[in-house]
Amino acid sequence: MSCRQHFLNHVRHVTTAAKHPGGRTLLLTFDAFSTLFHPRQPIAEQYTSTAHSFGLSPSVVVPDKLQAAFKDAYKAQSKRWPNYGRQDVLKGRYGGPREWWGDVIRGSFTRLIKGDDTGDQVELPEGMVERLLDRFAGRDGYALYEDVIPFFERLKRLKLDAGVGIFDRIVVGVISNSDDRVPAVLKSLGLTVGDVRADQERSSMDLPGFEERSRMDEDAKVLSSALYSSSETIDPVNDIDMVITSYEAGEEKPHRLIFDVAKRQAQRMVASMHAQPESTSSDEWICVHVGDDYKKDYRGAIDAGWDSFFLAREPLGDDIQPAKKIDTLVELIPKLEGYNE
Structure with a gap:
């Protein structure tokens, strides 16, 4: 049947x-x-390949170092804005998941390139953060x-x-x-x-x-x-x-x-x-x-x-x-x- x-x-x-x-x-x-x-490939590898496609140096942006930087950025973001900042979103003080993940991406590359996240974040190529956000919204990433x-x-x-x-x-x-x-x-x-x-x-x-x-x-x-x-x-x-x-x-x-x-x-x-x-x-x-x-x-x-x-x-x-x-x-x-x- x-x-x-x-x-x-x-x-x-x-x-x-x-x-x-x-x-x-x-x-x-x-x-x-x-x-x-x-993940279709390890997250750090997907971040790395995307960064290289936007012109970031392959000698600086390598998967193992980016993995450590991502882990630290994610942990810090989760502590500062729990559950994607939901409570502050409800109060109109935060932008929600898109802003949350954008901060994680920028924080990861700042830690990788500068060695820490103190001071200003590194300026990433235009469109790179959005490309990564979109990648992990579908089959390209998973x-x-x-x-x-x-x-x-x-x-x-x-x-x-x-x-x-x-x-x-x-x-x-x-x-x-x-x-x-x-x-x-x-x-x-x-x-x-x-x-x-x-x-x-x-x-x-x-x-x-x-x-x-x-x-x-x-x-x-x-x-x-x-x-x-x-x-x-x-x-x-x-x-x-x-x-x-x-x-x-x-x-x-x-x-x-x-x-x-x-x-x-x-x-x-x-x-x-x-x-x-x-x-x-x-x-x-x-x-x-x-x-x-x-x-x-x-x-x-x-x-x-x-x-x-x-x-x-x-x-x-x-x-x-x-x-x-x-x-x-x-x-x-x-x-x-x-x-x-």
């Missing part, structure tokens, strides 16, 4: 099934960087891990079977300690991504950032309503239904707030399809987060009351012993099917 025919059969099923807001919902979220995608596409193909089949399989609904999200470039990166790498974002204190649409999202036109809204207003699933066409970044949510993992915001947004998505309150006594939510960072992803999710799987992209140290570990995303499928037991 083709994917299209499967989808049409699914729509027929959910539109004739019993209509009720309750049921069993899986909220499945992933970290982004080093879980779904990775690549998917090999297991990501096969995994989402299998996960999509689970989404299409929602309502007749293990779960009544499946909501798929990304929870990332990052800025709003994450959706653009995921889309550029071939994944389909929904428009739901965090909405904490101030609409994410109003926070200054990288992404310029266009809202669905009226025809798209009508089609979406016709297909899914009575459905018990989130749009099965999307690989990822929502992206929750720390910049938009207000706190970074492992803080519980970012997980709470993700669940709240998922509940709103489900409730909007049934014109119901955000949760009912008949709801059963199974919340699962997957990531490669033991403290921020694995422990953060557990401490927020979620289930969690540690994705071992790199060899583990002896001091890290997660109870639930997978080596590839595809291994997660039978784990999810195990929730039926």
Whole structure:
């Protein structure tokens, strides 16, 4: 059976099934960087090659020295402007992620060329900072891990079977300690991504950032309503239904707030399809987060009351012993099917 025919059969099923807001919902979220995608080449090498293309000396700008300078600049920037300066952005005193990363870039090259960041920053060639900002907003800078596409193909089949399989609904999200470039990166790498974002204190649409999202036109809204207003699933066409970044949510993992915001947004998505309150006594939510960072992803999710799987992209140290570990995303499928037991 083709994917299209499967989808049409699914729509027929959910539109004739019993209509009720309750049921069993899986909220499945992933970290982004080093879980779904990775730098296409080491970041220092990409910075170096870009600098050389703008005329900076290859004898001065070398990857190992730039790597050390970048690490120091990033650490200093994170301390001075936590979470991309979000609190000061809300007060109108800072420009957000674009300014934040621009400062990191300039600080990295200042440390490399001058030996420190005291005094004035070095003047970089016109357009170089913007080139690097754009590079790391898409496929020029990043690549998917090999297991990501096969995994989402299998996960999509689970989404299409929602309502007749293990779960009544499946909501798929990304929870990332990052800025709003994450959706653009995921889309550029071939994944389909929904428009739901965090909405904490101030609409994410109003926070200054990288992404310029266009809202669905009226025809798209009508089609979406016709297909899914009575459905018990989130749009099965999307690989990822929502992206929750720390910049938009207000706190970074492992803080519980970012997980709470993700669940709240998922509940709103489900409730909007049934014109119901955000949760009912008949709801059963199974919340699962997957990531490669033991403290921020694995422990953060557990401490927020979620289930969690540690994705071992790199060899583990002896001091890290997660109870639930997978080596590839595809291994997660039978784990999810195990929730039926």
